Amino acid sequence: GPVARAASEPVRVAVAANFKQTIDRLAAEFSRKTGELAPVVTSGASGLLYSQITQGAPFDVFFSADQERPERLERDGLVVPGSRYTYAVGKLVLWRPGRAWSGTVEQALKDPLVKVVSIANPAVAPYGAAAQQVLEKIGLWTAPPFRVVQGESLGQAFQFVATGNAQLGFIALSQVKEANAQPGIESEVLEIDPRLYAPLAQDAVRLKRSAANAAVGRFLDFVSSPQGRAMIAAAGYASAP
Amino acid sequence: MNAALDLTPLALSLRLSAVTAIILLIIGTPLAWWLAHGRSRFRFLVEALVVLPVVLPPTVLGFYLLQLLGANGPLAWLWALVEVRLVFSFAGLVIGSVIFSLPFVVYPLKGVFEKVPRPQLEAAATLGAGPVDRFFSVAVPASLSGFLAAAVLAFAHTLGEFGVVLMLGGNIPGETQVLSIAIYNHVEQLEYSAAHALSAGLVAFSFMVLAVLHFTNSRRKVAL
Amino acid sequence: MNAALDLTPLALSLRLSAVTAIILLIIGTPLAWWLAHGRSRFRFLVEALVVLPVVLPPTVLGFYLLQLLGANGPLAWLWALVEVRLVFSFAGLVIGSVIFSLPFVVYPLKGVFEKVPRPQLEAAATLGAGPVDRFFSVAVPASLSGFLAAAVLAFAHTLGEFGVVLMLGGNIPGETQVLSIAIYNHVEQLEYSAAHALSAGLVAFSFMVLAVLHFTNSRRKVAL
Amino acid sequence: MTQLSGHFRLSRGTFLLDTAFDSAGPGVTALCGPSGAGKTSLLRCLAGLETPEAGMLRVGDEVWFDAKRRVFVPPQRRSIGYVTQESSLFAHLSVEDNLLYGSKRLADSARRASLDDVVDGLGLKALLSRRVTNLSGGERQRVAIGRALLRSPQVLLLDEPVSALDVAGRADVLRYLRQVLERFAVRSIYVSHDLREAARLANEMLWMERGKVVAQGNARDVLTDVHLPFAELDEAESLLDGVIEGHDEQMGLTRIRCADTTLWLSQVDAPVGSSHRVQIAARDVSLALSAPGAVSILNVLEANVSELVVAPRQPAQMIVRLDVAGHPLLARITRKSALALQLQPGTRVWALVKSVALAE
Amino acid sequence: MTQLSGHFRLSRGTFLLDTAFDSAGPGVTALCGPSGAGKTSLLRCLAGLETPEAGMLRVGDEVWFDAKRRVFVPPQRRSIGYVTQESSLFAHLSVEDNLLYGSKRLADSARRASLDDVVDGLGLKALLSRRVTNLSGGERQRVAIGRALLRSPQVLLLDEPVSALDVAGRADVLRYLRQVLERFAVRSIYVSHDLREAARLANEMLWMERGKVVAQGNARDVLTDVHLPFAELDEAESLLDGVIEGHDEQMGLTRIRCADTTLWLSQVDAPVGSSHRVQIAARDVSLALSAPGAVSILNVLEANVSELVVAPRQPAQMIVRLDVAGHPLLARITRKSALALQLQPGTRVWALVKSVALAE
């Protein structure tokens, strides 16, 4: 059951890896603005965090990369009722380092220089599933003129391209924004028509064990405040419908 | 960059590796001795058992350990009773690492233990040394290279391991976030320069420690 | 469930582990012998070097290997020359696994090699056996337990490893999607029963193989 | 001195050790017999390094092994010193630490032998700080003997402990050993292929063959029994007990009164009146029908022939058992001489003894 | 037979092996000397198991080692058989596979000794399929000898190869060894602490002390030189060369003509007219001023005293060197007797020899 804690405890946040840097910025801003303790952020694959939460992991809120896992937690009875909401919607992009883009996604993929295309594992990562849907829609999923390699996470899908082993990669817009903030990585993206894939809604839930910590509510309020939303949008996410 | 070069994960990693290596030597030594010299007919089963954790992917092993040690696991009542929390805590990481590196301690030790000259053990017995005494006064000095190998492998393997640790809650900054996970996170977050810096530091540091260790060891042998 | 119990990843894993273990024995044996009996003053450096890959998290090691072996890597011209592709291929997985399991072969072997009785090696020399002949006719039979340990550790460690493999292999079904990744995926997708089934199968299978191996080995020793 | 008796049955492959033994008299018990007879196996049973399938072992008042009552005292709790046939020194310890290994594990009160004494007695001074791996064969053996002695054992098992020593070194070590064993009243079993050496040290002899002790008894009687294997050996010999009668300082000789006559031997460092045992090799004894004239042979004993047998392995030779004032003495002569002298049981002869050694 | 000569300097800790040596005559060269003298070290240099700092080694026409010209033939390319002082059998191989290890590595043409012959000669039949780890000490030594012989070497190095054998077994092995060495004309170096044993086998003797060969030469001359260490030993002895004159089948004796007289010894299985060497222990020789009467001593030789010295370690005894028709013969008698007989160089004496052994 919920454990009573001193009010001075920081908020413990579990976050899907792709949202890690965004939540870091939100947390820093939250703490700067309110003078509260900076939330402690643990990132990981959504599935991993889900398993940990079911085994009593000490998290107060969970920002998942999908909707399924928060829903399951809800069914498991581990979340504060009514706390689930969509905090961001991801944007899938096609990325390659360096060169400027023109043309459509289809043209880009059919470029004879494209030998390897990386995606995240569709079975595990929502962005991977989205990439698969796009490829299916444009008829390049079965028997494509290139090899599709799968990263376990978006991060790996990105790395395949970053190391030059894949020419193109389906990744999240937010990643490219982060990457462009890093020195040495210059890149441009080709946005993908959101109708080609199911919306990448990412849900968050407040966990029951956080009941005694009032700071959790304040942090969640901040995240869904206009300032918070603006920061999320700036990171490359569409806002929730 | 500043946050990246936070040294807490390094300290935590070294502590975890050291504690794990020590515990492994304590557990692994008698186990290896028994495997090498025991009389039971079922040694071969135990020997096979010791390696099993390694055939599973680390995260999967971690997943099972999480179920077993977690709040809703079958042994939860036990942990509650003794008031320790085994997941999302240092203790949990140690348990996971110990299980995961056990064969890398037991196997090399068993190998050298089998080579301890029987006439010397027998001589020690006739000179009044009981089994434990014989073990420490004859077998251990004759097996130093095996202990070194076991300690190095256990330490290094724990330093680099992150699957089990991640699963058991090893990513809470300042609490259970070890270096391997910190590096992994940096790579995942595309913070390559931070990842490179940490990796290079870790590799250089390990190399120095290992080189000194092996150098002293080779000296010792020449001097003997 | 049907897809879950696809046996291609299992076959691939076994092939990868077997090839890796064999290559490791081939590379690791002379290296371990040199470390145990070589005369160079710089052995201690090599000994330290061998362990280094293990101190890095597997995915990070994989990331570096990907850069090194990849299309834009410093050695790309070499791979192009010999017309092999080392990433996203079985060959790449083998290279990654070999590097990552090297110490688990070299260290146990070095331990037993140091214990090969010098008088027997000298006797072999006076009986006309050159260095290589001595090695195979005296050192190897005297070190069988070390070879067994090395082979088991290399095989098991490769079977369970997935970090490096994932990075270098790109998870291409039938080509680089090994069992450990398949199990991991099931866990991630919350398909626990499939994960359990695969894990249980893997563990049971490994246990049987290992038990038979150790049983025969213990028999052999009794018979000797 | 502790009595040692019992019986063992131990099978190893096709070899079966199945024997009783008893070593009760004072001093050293020599254990002889052909290679593969089971001497080492027997010592290992005594030391507790083998667990026989049946049998028992009583040492003084203690029972160290009893298969029926399931008693088995492990080696470390038997008060034994064991010098093995092949080196078993601790390779990781210096000579000094090897020597002290056993004595460190003794209670102070049980520690009788001292390091200095052993080091001096065995000439190990210069070796103390050396590693044992580069000692010569003979040096290793001396260290092994020292290590066993420093354990201050009740029972000392010696398996050919001086086989790698040169003759002079061997004599020195045996002299020292004899002295220590007497000083501390240690019961000891001495395996040797050299009968002279064994007889010099032993009061009692065991002869083993194919896993069995086939002859056993007081050294004097066993050695001179023409029907036992000892007398057949080239180095067969007799032991005579005597008393020192006087010294000839000038000539460096000592007179010993034994078997009703006086024997001369190289000067012994012992007071007049003390008792000593002399050792006479059968091949050193010649026989004459009359007292000889001027020869270099100092010792002439009057005797009666009591038994004559042809030497089993050398049909040209005869083993003659003499009676010298009630004491048995063996002579080994050619069959041709025996015929020429017309020897028969009862014949009166003069035994010319070329060389007499003190069997100390 | 291959000549072996050279010199070595090898320092190991405080020990310095620094010696020249030469082994040119036919047959076996015995290497004797106190424990720690450097005998094993010398053999290891010959085998190529040590690399001396200086020196050279010539074997027949080949140079196996030359420090100056940086020649070093590794052990496996030297045609040697080496029986080490301590067992070095291959623990993982059966007795048979141990025996065959060396011969398997030979070209067919170089294979002279055959397994069957060696197995018979050394009595290893029953052991062939056994593991070597549970052999007795003596069995191990015989296997080691067999293994070295089956390598069909040019040079055989034997480091106390029969120290763990009983007397009978030892005689058998030495007889077989002698025969094999002659048959294949193998040059061999034989380290032994037993002078009798060494003399029985050797034509040439080396005496080592503190890392140096201090005496070296033909066995007959070296053994009877009263100024060399051999004559000082208790087991000092002389060698006489003779020719078989006849056999006395009935008595089981053989007459050998040597040094102008006839000696009787146990029957030898050799035709009349063949030449043989006999071995006479100094302590078996008694001296008389007149020809003796009826004694069991068969062999009486007329001789002149050529030299007399007091035995260095035993002042009660004298070493007397006799001249028997130009052949040297040693006798060891007490100083008292020497005085009583008034022995001096030139004195005419009768040497009574109790027992004569064939130094086959």
Ligand SMILES: Nc1ncnc2c1ncn2[C@@H]1O[C@H](COP(=O)(O)OP(=O)(O)OP(=O)(O)O)[C@@H](O)[C@H]1O
């Ligand atoms: N496992 C076994 N199988 C068959 N025979 C064995 C086994 N172990 C020992 N033996 C035999 O037992 C016999 C006795 O061995 P032991 O070592 O006691 O002899 P020993 O009298 O000490 O001989 P030595 O004088 O040569 O040292 C030997 O012939 C040996 O080969």
Ligand SMILES: Nc1ncnc2c1ncn2[C@@H]1O[C@H](COP(=O)(O)OP(=O)(O)OP(=O)(O)O)[C@@H](O)[C@H]1O
């Ligand atoms: N590293 C070393 N430091 C000092 N002394 C050494 C070293 N190695 C060998 N020695 C000494 O060299 C000497 C010669 O040894 P070696 O084995 O040749 O003697 P050996 O004549 O064979 O004696 P034994 O008859 O006892 O076998 C020994 O006294 C030994 O202690």
Ligand SMILES: [Mg+2]
């Ligand atoms: Mg024995």
Ligand SMILES: [Mg+2]
């Ligand atoms: Mg030696």
